[in-house]
Structure formats: structure tokens, C-alpha cells
Amino acid sequence: MSGLNVFNTLTRTKEKFEPINAPHVGMYVCGPTVYSDVHIGNCRTFISFDMIYRYLTYLGYDVRYVRNITDVGHLENDSDEGEDKIAKKAKLENLEPMELVQKYTNGFHSVLEQFNTLKPSIEPTATGHLLEQIEYVQQIIENGFGYESNGSVYFDVENYAKEHNYGDVSGRKIDELQNNTRALTGQNEKKCPLDFVIWKRADPKHIMQWNSPWGKGFPGWHLECSVMSTKYLGEEFDIHGGGMDLKFPHHECELAQNTAHSGKVNSVKYWLHANMLTLNGEKMSKSTGQYFLPQQMFDGTTPLLEKAYSPMVVRFAMMQCHYSSTMDLSNDALSAAEKGLTRLTNAMLSIDKIAIGKTSFLDVKALRIQCEEAMNDDFNTPVLIAHLFDAVKQINSGIVQEQSLTEEDKGLLKKVFSDYVIDIMGIKIEADNSHSAELEDRLIQLAVDLRTNAKSNKDWSTSDLIREELTKLGIQIKDAKGGTEWSK
RNA sequence: GGUUGCGUGGCCGAGGGGCUUAGGCACAGGUCUGCAAAACCUGCUACGGCGGUUCGAUUCCGUCCGCAACCUCCA
Numbered sequence: 288m289s290g291l292n293v294f295n296t297l298t299r300t301k302e303k304f305e306p307i308n309a310p311h312v313g314m315y316v317c318g319p320t321v322y323s324d325v326h327i328g329n330c331r332t333f334i335s336f337d338m339i340y341r342y343l344t345y346l347g348y349d350v351r352y353v354r355n356i357t358d359v360g361h362l363e364n365d366s367d368e369g370e371d372k373i374a375k376k377a378k379l380e381n382l383e384p385m386e387l388v389q390k391y392t393n394g395f396h397s398v399l400e401q402f403n404t405l406k407p408s409i410e411p412t413a414t415g416h417l418l419e420q421i422e423y424v425q426q427i428i429e430n431g432f433g434y435e436s437n438g439s440v441y442f443d444v445e446n447y448a449k450e451h452n453y454g455d456v457s458g459r460k461i462d463e464l465q466n467n468t469r470a471l472t473g474q475n476e477k478k479c480p481l482d483f484v485i486w487k488r489a490d491p492k493h494i495m496q497w498n499s500p501w502g503k504g505f506p507g508w509h510l511e512c513s514v515m516s517t518k519y520l521g522e523e524f525d526i527h528g529g530g531m532d533l534k535f536p537h538h539e540c541e542l543a544q545n546t547a548h549s550g551k552v553n554s555v556k557y558w559l560h561a562n563m564l565t566l567n568g569e570k571m572s573k574s575t576g577q578y579f580l581p582q583q584m585f586d587g588t589t590p591l592l593e594k595a596y597s598p599m600v601v602r603f604a605m606m607q608c609h610y611s612s613t614m615d616l617s618n619d620a621l622s623a624a625e626k627g628l629t630r631l632t633n634a635m636l637s638i639d640k641i642a643i644g645k646t647s648f649l650d651v652k653a654l655r656i657q658c659e660e661a662m663n664d665d666f667n668t669p670v671l672i673a674h675l676f677d678a679v680k681q682i683n684s685g686i687v688q689e690q691s692l693t694e695e696d697k698g699l700l701k702k703v704f705s706d707y708v709i710d711i712m713g714i715k716i717e718a719d720n721s722h723s724a725e726l727e728d729r730l731i732q733l734a735v736d737l738r739t740n741a742k743s744n745k746d747w748s749t750s751d752l753i754r755e756e757l758t759k760l761g762i763q764i765k766d767a768k769g770g771t772e773w774s775k
Numbered sequence: 776g777g778u779u780g781c782g783u784g785g786c787c788g789a790g791g792g793g794c795u796u797a798g799g800c801a802c803a804g805g806u807c808u809g810c811a812a813a814a815c816c817u818g819c820u821a822c823g824g825c826g827g828u829u830c831g832a833u834u835c836c837g838u839c840c841g842c843a844a845c846c847u848c849c850a
Contacts, residue, residue: 530850
């Protein structure tokens with residue numbers, strides 16, 4: 288068995304990954320609605336797809352990775368009273384909507400950068416594609432799957448379902464959906480409760496609105512993803528990703544829009560979904576307050592954790608869990624990941640210490656194959672990590688026993704670790720610079736304390752040595768009455 | 776209530792009909808070490824309950840219990 292296999296939500300099976308136009312791969316991932324800070328749960332999805340993007344690239348594919356920014360159209364709920372999230376928050380924070388969008392887009396980028404995610408190839412915004420969205424809606428109406436009602440345009444689910452399946456992504460059946468639809472107020476504009484808005488009429492006081500053939504309004508939430516994926520990846524593309532919670536209604540609606548627009552049934556070949564991050568067994572969610580921000584985790588200011596954890600520790604903890612399984616974030620899990628990551632990186636850095644000889648104590652080629660097989664099995668990073676730890680144990684043991692590797696194997700071993708740990712899992716190995724200033728001060732203080740100790744023992748040669756060496760480094764020592772002071 | 780998925784050893788977390796000692800963390804004993812740390816060696820424990828299929832089930836089926844997600848905005 289060889290080659291990448293991915294779990295396709297559409298078929299609920301693992302399928303051999305065969306791009307439509309190899310070596311090109313088109314991947315679209317639903318980005319955030321930038322109306323507030325991203326939380327750690329949001330990050331998991333983007334980190335998961337970052338890993339997927341990295342692995343596809345490693346395999347030699349030329350990936351065009353599109354991840355959108357939703358900056359308009361995301362309604363609070365599906366009723367007619369639903370307010371646009373951006374508009375509502377802009378009012379609340381007393382900001383121009385685009386100012387709000389910029390603020391949270393900046394925050395989003397900053398957090399993802401700390402998690403060492405690669406930037407997407409294209410990061411389009413909904414407001415930057417209004418013309419395309421309007422044209423898209425017109426096409427849907429023309430094709431008979433949309434209708435205008437009181438200045439808004441709705442997607443005609445019933446009509447669509449006559450010709451196509453509706454519910455494939457989320458595994459729902461249209462009859463069940465109809466039976467289970469709650470009676471919401473203000474839905475009299477719709478022909479059927481399942482219909483969803485693709486263009487929404489704006490009240491005169493609404494702060495975000497644009498001219499359209501149906502009057503002033505703004506695009507519906509699901510629309511921008513259909514429009515932008517079509518524009519940048521084509522009417523049929525390889526991978527569509529996002530969080531599990533977007534399966535319904537967002538992805539279902541997106542797929543319906545795609546088909547209604549182009550007439551093509553297979554607009555997305557593989558639907559991939561990242562699972563939720565839970566906190567104390569419950570989903571993290573902005574709307575319920577059950578969450579904390581990444582920064583609070585990095586600096587240890589959330590009461591939900593005992594100490595601070597670096598972005599790389601968090602990222603590694605996520606990699607120890609399969610992207611499609613729910614992951615419960617806990618202090619124990621993070622501290623275990625922290626220690627494990629240290630062990631992994633220490634061993635990786637100590638490969639240099641291994642002697643070169645005529646034979647190898649470690650089957651490096653087999654290791655590489657195991658790693659590749661793990662990743663080929665639907666990006667199974669936990670199994671990948673297990674194989675790497677097996678190698679860690681052998682590396683450490685080999686060093687203790689002074690065993691050797693051939694020059695070729697040693698180079699290959701370094702490459703395997705570098706490929707899988709750094710390039711694919713995206714673990715950045717570097718000193719934690721954020722605490723270096725504090726560390727420096729503490730080290731100086733330590734030297735000063737040692738000198739004070741030597742002085743009290745009348746060990747003048749040691750105390751003078753410390754003072755001289757510190758002076759050479761630009762540190763001034765002053766023996767004051769109350770004790771030794773120093774300055775840089 | 777409906778739909779989907781999950782329940783693995785002290786904790787996290789893979790796997791998937793009969794040997795995977797999965798892996799990590801923790802724990803216990805040992806080697807090494809002036810002491811410690813690291814590293815190494817050894818040990819440790821599991822598949823929610825009850826039925827069924829099978830020569831054999833943690834793995835398949837049924838059922839019950841528990842949990843989660845979705846059904847309404849969410850990555």
C-alpha cells in the first residue's frame with residue numbers, strides 16, 4: 288500500500304488521493320469570521336490544515352491553498368431579525384466595520400504566526416468579491432435555484448433537491464431536515480424553512496450595504512466561500528476543509544450553491560473536516576464563553592491551566608491527536624506534551640553526536656517508510672510521532688552504547704527528523720527568545736551572588752575573577768553598603 | 776426529541792477479529808553520577824455494561840448506559 292489516502296466526509300471512507308490535475312492541488316479552507324479574537328479551538332482547525340498543506344507540499348504537489356476571511360454577511364441567526372456579526376460588533380466597539388475587520392484580521396495573523404503556520408497562497412475577503420457574489424447570485428436565479436423575496440434572495444432548497452442531493456456533506460436527509468426545522472419567527476419571506484439567504488436586504492440604518500439588482504443589501508454567509516473557491520480554484524477542485532461544526536449548514540449550502548451555479552455535481556472531490564477541541568469535555572465556543580485565548584495560554588494567564596505553555600508545545604499536543612478526533616485540552620495533556628517535545632527535540636539535536644562507522648545500528652530507511660505510511664494514512668500524526676519516539680529511544684541508546692551509523696544513514700536520519708518534525712508537523716525548534724532578557728538578568732544575578740559568596744569566604748581570587756569577567760562583558764559591579772549592585 | 780460520532784491502562788492518545796510490549800506522560804525498581812538532572816535498562820496496567828455472530832472479539836452486530844457534535848451563530 289502506498290500513496291496518500293484521505294478520509295472523505297462525502298463518502299465516509301478513506302479514499303486514495305488523486306488530484307484532478309496533478310501535480311496541482313487546489314485546497315480551500317474556511318477561514319474565520321473576523322468579528323472577535325480567534326480562540327484556541329479555532330486555531331486547531333487551521334493548524335490541522337497547515338499540517339495537511341505542509342504534507343501535500345512535501346509529497347511534491349504544487350498546492351494552491353486558499354483560505355478566506357469572512358468580513359461581511361455572517362448573520363447572528365437565520366431569522367429575518369438576524370444581524371450581521373461584523374456590523375453588530377462594530378457598533379459595540381464603536382469602530383468602522385472595516386476597522387474592526389482589520390483589527391481582528393491582524394490578531395488572527397499574529398496568533399497563527401506564533402503557531403508557525405504557513406501563509407495560504409491566497410487569502411481573499413468577502414467584501415473584496417461583492418461583484419462576483421452578485422453575479423453568482425444572478426446565475427443561481429437564472430438556473431432556477433434562487434428567488435427574490437422582498438429585496439432578499441433565497442436559495443430554493445426544495446427545487447434544488449428535485450434535481451440534486453441536498454445533505455450529502457452532513458449526512459442528512461431532506462425529509463428529516465424538514466421535520467426537524469424549528470419554527471423561527473420572521474421566515475415568511477421564504478418559500479420553505481430550509482431555504483437560506485444568499486443576498487440579504489439591508490435596512491437603511493444598516494452600516495454595511497451595497498447596491499445590487501435587488502436593492503441595497505449584503506451577501507449571505509455561505510455565498511463567499513462558493514464564489515471565492517470557484518474564482519481561485521475552479522468549478523471543480525480537490526480539497527475543501529474546515530471545522531466539523533461547519534458541515535451543516537455552511538458546507539451543505541456551499542455545495543448546493545456550487546452545483547446550482549455551475550451545474551457540476553462534483554465541485555469538491557474531497558471534503559476534509561477537522562474535529563473540535565474541547566475544554567473540560569465541552570466544546571470551546573466564542574458564543575458560550577467556554578474558551579480562552581491563545582495568548583492567555585502562552586503567558587499562563589488563564590485560570591483554566593496551571594502554567595504557561597508555548598505555542599510549539601500546544602501545536603505538538605495537537606499533533607499527538609488525530610485531526611479528525613475530538614481533543615480535550617487539559618493541563619496534564621499539555622505538560623505531557625511539553626516533556627515529550629523536549630525529549631524529541633533533544634534526541635533530534637543529538638543525532639550529530641552519533642559516530643560514523645561502516646554499519647548502522649538503526650534501520651533509517653525503514654523508519655522513513657514507517658513515517659511516510661503513517662502520514663499517508665489520512666495524515667496520522669499520532670502514529671508518526673510514535674515511530675519517531677521509537678527512533679528517539681534507539682538514538683539515545685545508540686549514543687550511550689557508542690554505536691555507529693554510516694555517513695549516508697546519519698544524513699538520512701537527520702533529514703527524516705527535519706522533514707517530519709520541522710517541515711511537516713511545523714514544529715519550530717529555537718530558543719525561547721521571549722524570556723531571554725529575564726534569563727540574562729538572572730544569570731548575571733547568579734554570578735553576582737556567587738561573587739558575594741566568595742567574598743564572604745575571603746576567596747578574593749574567585750571574586751575578582753567574576754568581577755573582571757563581568758566587566759569585560761560590559762556589566763558594572765558596585766559594592767555598595769547594602770550589598771552588591773550591578774548595571775548593564 | 777432527531778442525526779452523526781465516541782467510550783482504550785493513573786492521565787493523554789493510536790490501532791482495529793487471533794503477537795501492536797502502539798507512543799507520550801506519570802509511577803516503581805535499577806544502571807550511571809560527589810549530589811541532582813538527562814540518558815539507558817526493567818516492571819506496571821486497557822479496551823463502558825449485557826447479549827449475539829465466530830473455533831476465537833477490545834476490534835463485527837444488537838442493546839443499554841455515559842459523553843460529545845450537529846439539528847440555531849460557531850473552526
